[in-house]
Amino acid sequence: MTGTARRRRAGGRSRIPALLLVPAGLALGFLAVPLAGLLARTPWGSLGAELATPRVLEALRLSLVCSLGAVAVSLLVGVPLAFVLARVDFPGRNLVRALTTLSMVLPPVVGGVALLLAFGRRGLLGRWLDQAFGITLPFTTAGAILAEAFVAMPFLVISTEAGLRAMDRRFEDAAATLGAGRWTILRRVTLPLIAPSLGAGVALCWARALGEFGATITFAGNLPGVTQTMPLAVYIALETDLEAAIALSLVLLVVSLAVLVALRDRWFPTA
Amino acid sequence: MSLEARVELTLGKLHLDVDLAVASGELVVLLGPNGAGKTTLLRALAGLVPLDRGRVVLDGRVLEDAESGEWLATERRPIGFVFQDYLLFPHLSALENVAFGLRARGVPRAEARGLAGAWLERVGLADHARSRPRALSGGQAQRVALARAMVADPRLLLLDEPLAALDAASRIEVRRDLRRHLASFDGARLLVTHDPLEAMTLADRLIVLEEGKITQTGTAAQVSAKPRSRYVAELVGVNLFRGLAAGHTVRLAAGGTLVVADDHHGEVFAAVHPHAVALYRRAPEGTPRNVLAGTADALEVVGDRVRVRVTGPVPIVAEVTPAAAAELRLADGGPVWAAVKATEVTVYPA
Numbered sequence: 001m002t003g004t005a006r007r008r009r010a011g012g013r014s015r016i017p018a019l020l021l022v023p024a025g026l027a028l029g030f031l032a033v034p035l036a037g038l039l040a041r042t043p044w045g046s047l048g049a050e051l052a053t054p055r056v057l058e059a060l061r062l063s064l065v066c067s068l069g070a071v072a073v074s075l076l077v078g079v080p081l082a083f084v085l086a087r088v089d090f091p092g093r094n095l096v097r098a099l100t101t102l103s104m105v106l107p108p109v110v111g112g113v114a115l116l117l118a119f120g121r122r123g124l125l126g127r128w129l130d131q132a133f134g135i136t137l138p139f140t141t142a143g144a145i146l147a148e149a150f151v152a153m154p155f156l157v158i159s160t161e162a163g164l165r166a167m168d169r170r171f172e173d174a175a176a177t178l179g180a181g182r183w184t185i186l187r188r189v190t191l192p193l194i195a196p197s198l199g200a201g202v203a204l205c206w207a208r209a210l211g212e213f214g215a216t217i218t219f220a221g222n223l224p225g226v227t228q229t230m231p232l233a234v235y236i237a238l239e240t241d242l243e244a245a246i247a248l249s250l251v252l253l254v255v256s257l258a259v260l261v262a263l264r265d266r267w268f269p270t271a
Numbered sequence: 272m273s274l275e276a277r278v279e280l281t282l283g284k285l286h287l288d289v290d291l292a293v294a295s296g297e298l299v300v301l302l303g304p305n306g307a308g309k310t311t312l313l314r315a316l317a318g319l320v321p322l323d324r325g326r327v328v329l330d331g332r333v334l335e336d337a338e339s340g341e342w343l344a345t346e347r348r349p350i351g352f353v354f355q356d357y358l359l360f361p362h363l364s365a366l367e368n369v370a371f372g373l374r375a376r377g378v379p380r381a382e383a384r385g386l387a388g389a390w391l392e393r394v395g396l397a398d399h400a401r402s403r404p405r406a407l408s409g410g411q412a413q414r415v416a417l418a419r420a421m422v423a424d425p426r427l428l429l430l431d432e433p434l435a436a437l438d439a440a441s442r443i444e445v446r447r448d449l450r451r452h453l454a455s456f457d458g459a460r461l462l463v464t465h466d467p468l469e470a471m472t473l474a475d476r477l478i479v480l481e482e483g484k485i486t487q488t489g490t491a492a493q494v495s496a497k498p499r500s501r502y503v504a505e506l507v508g509v510n511l512f513r514g515l516a517a518g519h520t521v522r523l524a525a526g527g528t529l530v531v532a533d534d535h536h537g538e539v540f541a542a543v544h545p546h547a548v549a550l551y552r553r554a555p556e557g558t559p560r561n562v563l564a565g566t567a568d569a570l571e572v573v574g575d576r577v578r579v580r581v582t583g584p585v586p587i588v589a590e591v592t593p594a595a596a597a598e599l600r601l602a603d604g605g606p607v608w609a610a611v612k613a614t615e616v617t618v619y620p621a
Contacts, residue, residue: 170358173319176345177352178372179423188371192362 047235059233082160112218112261303480351420547615548589
């Protein structure tokens with residue numbers, strides 16, 4: 001055996017050119033350094049005090065209310081949509097599926113503009129809502145919930161639909177032969193079986209809603225106590241109160257990490 | 272109390288056209304090769320697949336009538352179904368699985384659990400009431416599936432290859448237990464299998480289904496004595512020919528002639544058991560009326576005998592002792608003559 005072959009054998013287990021490690025390292029650094037910077041500049045000592053200021057608490061509360069509201073809306077209408085997409089064969093199904101995922105790739109600020117045109121005071125539906133019920137949505141907390149739901153719902157729909165498709169439908173057949181009607185099957189068989197997918201979808205939906213900025217600020221505005229959720233508060237605070245901005249950012253970072261850890265088995269299965 | 276069904280439906284490449292009846296208290300086994308339509312037939316009877324044409328009546332009550340449009344949904348049919356891989360709900364315990372059918376029908380929780388517990392005891396699994404299905408062995412899961420199907424007192428029990436998911440070792444014991452549990456059920460029972468041993472040991476009556484059509488029915492003894500298709504003949508291990516009989520000769524459809532002892536006319540089957548076939552290396556002259564020339568092709572050891580496949584104008588399988596096979600060097604192939612006495616040919620109308 002020649003010397004060259006032996007050398008190739010020794011380092012050859014990974015089978016990629018060693019030079020790739022350089023740009024890979026750059027990518028890692030690119031992703032990690034900003035996070036490191038955040039952690040390094042965090043005022044650990046006064047973190048508790050920062051998080052307790054009224055403005056920050058307001059933003060935290062609002063974020064929680066709006067994101068959970070968005071999740072509730074998504075569950076209410078998104079899960080039925082997932083069922084229809086997964087189970088009902090209708091013409092144009094692929095188009096509908098594309099539509100539901102559209103807001104996932106749409107730039108969020110564009111989503112906000114679209115929401116304004118639909119639900120704004122002179123918008124498509126907004127006009128009717130205002131005249132018939134006196135309801136206005138822009139620049140309200142409800143509007144913020146709507147904006148967050150718009151961008152976050154597809155995550156729930158897609159995850160749930162995938163779970164439904166992956167499930168063995170013969171379990172539903174078995175339940176039918178045991179005398180279960182459609183609602184009973186849904187309650188006692190289908191939903192428990194897709195619970196993991198549903199849970200993952202809810203986690204993703206919530207994380208997305210929590211972090212939403214573009215659509216919220218465009219449609220709901222940036223009114224403290226009404227629509228100034230955490231991401232918006234961070235943006236504003238950057239100019240006046242850096243410590244507050246960092247504190248809020250840290251909270252969002254921790255939440256994102258928590259979601260990642262919770263879903264690690266789905267995204268990074270240890271094969 | 273009984274089942275009468277005429278089922279006609281097309282599913283993909285399968286065209287099912289079946290007319291069958293199961294009396295209450297009868298255990299009918301539906302036997303057939305894979306793809307014959309056995310599972311589809313069961314699913315159609317359960318209402319999981321709609322009929323194109325036909326009618327299903329259970330205990331005088333119409334479950335489905337394709338012509339008149341009558342249709343009773345699956346969940347309203349008084350049936351129990353044991354699926355091929357049991358389909359026990361993985362998120363429920365064994366007890367909750369068995370109680371499912373009762374709870375679904377509105378029985379209060381405590382009562383349902385009591386009845387389910389009693390059934391688990393009956394099948395010998397009282398200790399595993401709280402276990403999840405993944406903690407159960409194949410045989411145990413099968414018993415839970417059976418209890419689950421029977422707990423709500425169905426009038427018709429449908430079993431889809433109940434032993435197929437088990438390994439060979441568990442199968443023997445579970446088959447014996449299954450027989451016992453099924454015996455205590457007084458409604459109609461329809462069991463599907465592709466395993467002839469299962470069919471023979473469990474059936475009151477056998478229905479052979481091939482490519483969507485019934486090719487033969489009868490008791491296990493009747494079916495094995497007079498096979499009416501290649502599939503059954505192979506299961507039973509018998510040479511089967513089809514031809515036109517004119518007195519004591521049968522002109523075979525595939526070519527050649529057989530001389531038979533009995534007088535027959537018209538389309539007939541002629542069955543010859545391999546042990547009635549003698550092989551020679553030179554053309555014999557003797558009493559056997561049928562001397563068929565051919566070539567020794569493949570040898571197969573079956574128990575303490577050797578089966579020799581002879582190819583030629585009239586292909587036939589002979590069963591000889593290993594010593595005989597060795598003496599004639601049948602493994603080397605070469606020309607042989609197969610002799611069959613006319614008295615050894617069983618002839619019956621096609």
